[in-house]
Structures are given as C-alpha cells and as structure tokens.
Amino acid sequence: MALWRVMLANMVRLGIIGLGNMGSAHVAGMSRIKRCELTAVCDLDEKKLDRYPDVKRFASSEEMIRSGEVDAVLVATPHYGHTTIGIDALQNGLHVLLEKPISVHKADCERLIAAHTDASQVFAAMFNQRTDRFYQRIRRLVKSGELGEIQRTNWLITNWFRTETYYASGGWRATWRGEGGGVLLNQCPHNLDLFQWICGMPSKVRAFCGFGKYHDIEVEDEVTAYLEYANGATGVFVTTTGEAPGTNRLEIVGDRGKLVYENDKIVFTRTEVPVSEFRASSKESFASPSTWTCEIPESNHGGQHTEILQNFVDAILDGVPLIAPAPEGIHSVELANAMLYSAWTDTTVNVPLDSAAYEAALQQRIATSRLDKKVVEAEVDMSKSFA
C-alpha cells in the first residue's frame, strides 16, 4: 500500500536516523536530491533534533519507523544500529539506505539480509565511492578482460589519517563495543567494497594488525593483509589512520599487463601479447613482452553521497538498478572480519569466513571493551572526510 502511495506521489518521504557527523551531512545535502523530501529526523540527543524544527523529530527509531511519516529511512547511527534499525525498518515495509558498514560482523549481515524478504522494498548501502568514475573505469577494464586473468593485486590505502581528537570525539568510536573495529570497520569499508567489486573476493586472508598502535584506542589502526584468490592470484592490502600524508595506490596485474591508479591517474601498461604466452614461447632468456603505456582519461569522481541517495530515490520511484545493493555490503564486512580474525588467531583464515566463530571472538572483545574513554568536543568538518 505504502509503496503505491509513494509511486503515485512521485516523491519519497525520507527519514534520517542518526544526526552525528554523517547524518548531519546527509541532511545538509538533501537540497540536491530530486523527488525526495526530508520529513523526519531521529536521534537520541535532543539538542541535535532541535536543529531541525521544520521536520518531525523522533528520539526513537522504532517510533519513526512506525509513524507513517516516512516511506524510506537513511540509517547513519553508530555501526551496530545499522543492523538492528535496518531489520526493524525492513520488517515494517520501508525502503532502507544504510550507511557503511551494513553491519559490524558477518553474522549480523546475514540477519540483516535475511530480513529483506520483499523485493519491492529498495535496500541499498552508502558505498558512495562506487560512483567514482575512476573506480568504475577500473572495474570495467578488469571485468571486460582487458587486463587478462588477474595474477596480483595491491592496494596501499593509507591516507585515512586521523587525529587523537577524532577518536576522542565520540565515546563509541574505536571501541569493540561501540564500533566493532577500527580503520577496517570505519574508514575502509569503501576500499574493501571497491576491492571486491573490482577484483572479486579472495579465498584466503592472512593479516597483521596494530591495535592502538598510533592512537589511544583498543581497535586496529594499522593493517597489512596478504590475500590469495581462488585462481592462485595473490594480493596485498595495507591501511592505517596513523600516517600522513598517506598513499592511495591500487595496482592490478593481469596476464595482459598492469593497471596503476594513483594521484588521480589511471595508467594501464598493456603487453602486446599475453605474458603467459610470451613466457612460455620466447627463445630469449632476458626478453620481456613489448608494452604500450595507456593513460586512461578520467577526471570525474562522481556524485558520491548525492548520487547514491538519488539512485536510491530513483530505484524506489522508477525501479532503476541500484549502484550499491545493501546485500553486497556483506563482502566488505567479511573482508574486515577475516583480517581481524587472522590477526587475533595468528592464522590464515579461509573465506567464506565462519560467521559464528567470528561473532564469538568479537563478543569476547566486547565483554572487556572500554567505553569509558574521554570524550572531547571536536571541530568537525565532514567535507574533509569524504575523500
């Protein structure tokens, strides 16, 4: 019924749940979204609600979800809420757009995805970096077979620098109980999502984490992960919030050469013949296949959050395909979980990950998690976080 009403009205009534850094930014960005009206906001903090006198205000997500005031919700609460509120909203017939990560751990992802039983409900995730034309182009190059079969991947994504003030700015931040992880769960969901979106999922993960290495936190702020894929390809993923200026360099090597994305340039060095063919057939000892250096033109980082939210609205009203269906969000969570589990157990972890085993291991850490850390008022300019 509600769905028909939305389509007839040609307008989505949106409620935003969680008015922290991201939620406030989403409210501020609403003016750029067509055919979508912000009708309600929700937060536990009344002071935050008071900033929005023109819309319905709720201190309880349950109330907002059942209020009849919204057709869709955007959930931007601390991480664990993505699962619980997401399930509640889905079960009450709303369209749901979740901030990343869709859940903190794989078992919660499974519960969340299982709650999405009605295909007419649009269920999306805020993987805004999927709108970046550079990553879209790289994905097309890989998926089209231009690089040949992938044999090595390497992503150095260490430009997630964060200050102590950042971590002190919210009690939930960077705790097992409040956030369920560090750089892997907060900053890297984007990169882990793109990594699997472009290169597929690895079959094995061996990771090494620094916990509170650069900050006074209990979770990971540095990660080095070694990956193996089912076809025998290997990979490396390195991230940290402790380093400046940091690097964002993605290298993908295939049987037809290598692609490097760094400093806003995609360079594809293509071999004239497949490397495997040249390796086997050359009569010379020290020869290499001839290559062409192709600079792939791209200048546009896409519409980011705005594009994802508009796509969500357009999916509701017109049935257009989603850029980032929420169920695909399980992959980045699984990668993050596998890396942590590998570091905790000092073993190589198989993917698919045993979600129950991971949840149990996380619960142990939650049981002794400190939530008493000092919270300070921080100057926040989220525009600096969107890169």
Next chain:
Amino acid sequence: MALWRVMLANMVRLGIIGLGNMGSAHVAGMSRIKRCELTAVCDLDEKKLDRYPDVKRFASSEEMIRSGEVDAVLVATPHYGHTTIGIDALQNGLHVLLEKPISVHKADCERLIAAHTDASQVFAAMFNQRTDRFYQRIRRLVKSGELGEIQRTNWLITNWFRTETYYASGGWRATWRGEGGGVLLNQCPHNLDLFQWICGMPSKVRAFCGFGKYHDIEVEDEVTAYLEYANGATGVFVTTTGEAPGTNRLEIVGDRGKLVYENDKIVFTRTEVPVSEFRASSKESFASPSTWTCEIPESNHGGQHTEILQNFVDAILDGVPLIAPAPEGIHSVELANAMLYSAWTDTTVNVPLDSAAYEAALQQRIATSRLDKKVVEAEVDMSKSFA
C-alpha cells in the same frame, strides 16, 4: 708478501672464476677498469676458456688460486661456489670479490666470513646497485633523519621477468641443489641488500611464496613478505619473475612524511611538523599535517659493475673504503632465507635467523632436488639483465 708486490706494482692481477653469463660480462668490461689486469680465467668448460687465448686458463679454481698468477679473484660461479671458492681464495691470501649472493644460506655466509681473518685482504661483494645514485640518495635521506623515524616500508620489485628459456638455460638454475633458491637468491639479492642498507634489518618475517608458480621450476618465483622491525615499523616486500612489465616502487614512510621512488623519480612528501606531534596535538578531527612535495633531483644510476670492480681495485691499491664489503652480504642472504623458511614452515620467523635450522631445511630440499631438467641453448644478452 704478495700484497706488497701488488702495491709496488700499482696494478692488480685479476683472475675471473666462472665464465657464464656474468663472468663473461665481467671479462668484457675489464677494459674500463684502471690499474687492473685480467691475467687468468677459470671455468670447467674448455670451450669457454678457449675464448680467452691471451690469458692463463684454468679448469680448476684451486689451481688458479695457487698459481701465483693472480692477486685477486672475482668469483662468478653458480651460487654455492661463492662460498667454497671464496674461502679457498681467502685462505690463500688473495683479495676476493664475490658475485651476489655471497652464499646461498646464512651458515655458509658465517663460514665464509670467518675465513676472512686478514684485514689487509680486501673482501668485497658485487652489490652493483649500491652505486646507483638514486638509492644512495634515498639512503642518505633516511640515515640523516630527514624522514623521521621509519614507520612503514614497502617495496614492490616485480620487474624481474624471466622466460622459461632463461630457466632452461642452465641445469643448475632454479634448483635447490644448483642455486639454492629462485628469485630471492638470484635476482633479489640486490634489492634485499639495498632494503636493509637503507631501512635496516627487520626483526620478524612472514612470507608467502609461490614455488614454480609461473615457470617449470622447483624454487620460488613469487614472494610476498610481511616484515616487522624492532621499533614497531612494518613493511612489505613483493617480488616475482612471472610478471610483465612489472613494478619497481619503493615507499618509505616516516614520522616526517613519505618517500616514493618509482619511474626514475624520488618524491619526498614532507610534513611541516612531525606526524606524531600533529596527531597528538591537533584539536580537529579530520585535519592532516601540511606537506611540501619535494622532487629530489637525481639522474645518475652510477657506475654499477664497473664502479664496484674499480672500487675493489682502489681498495687493494689505495685502501679506499669498500662500497660493498662482502660481510654485509650476509644480510640479504638472511632475509632471503627467512622468507623461504617462513613459507616452508608456515610461521613467522625471527631475525636473526637460526642458520643451522635453515641449513637443515634446505638440505632436505636439496636431497630431493631435481637436476635433470632440460637444458636448452638460449640467446643471452646480459646487458638486459643489469637493470
């Protein structure tokens, strides 16, 4: 006695042992070396000896070493010979320049170094890449403290592409018995030497190797290693002979920014204040330290083999310091051994490595090593290997 004679004559009489690819190249390069005369060559293969009718020819290194015809030897035999012939030459009072690696495994390095008891004998190793002004400059930047304390290292050195023909060109090649390893022992001694020369030795190594992954060989042709240093810094080293065009990119991150060497450019992105200080003191959540991008001018890759050989001669005649003292060659061997040992045992390996344990593990592989692989005639142009 012999040493006095050399200094009075102001000329070093050199014998080259091993006339394979490298040995022949060294003979060809002799004309560029001052105050050094090639007086003898040695090889098991008479056909190779016959190419040099103007000098004394020996089928036995023992005979050459004891002949009185040479003051110094350059050993360019298959790897295991570096140790045995090196020890013999040292014990017979000669100056010795060894091709890399100085030995195949750490215990042999220890034996070799122990044989160097007379400080007046010059004992050097052919780490020609230490003459590269780019690497010299990077080392100076690190050693002078310009980067601050190192917190992360990353070397992708995958441009060692080799064909099947290369591996088939010598029976000893790429076997445990003949060469004692693959890409780590043959191609990477240079990089492993430079890595430790610039950044110091790690204290732990966890590596993942592909054995015969891209070629019909029993040894490693792909390696991904995770490193930990005593100060808590982490690192990654990736290499392979299976990929083209390959990458050579060295990134070193310190408390004062990062240095990247790639495509013949050194770029140092320096933070205005130490990262650790900014991280702790900034009142903002999403701020980063200001940086300056410094392109470090360098255009010269140095004299390479010629410079090392001339330096060896100058050290003999004038006592100038060596660019690459042979005892320092133990470090690159230890790193290579630690990586293999980690992959074999599927564990993290401590450095210093237990040299006896490694030797025993290598002996097991030598016992079942295949030396029956097909040998084919290959077109060899060593100038293509010197990069």
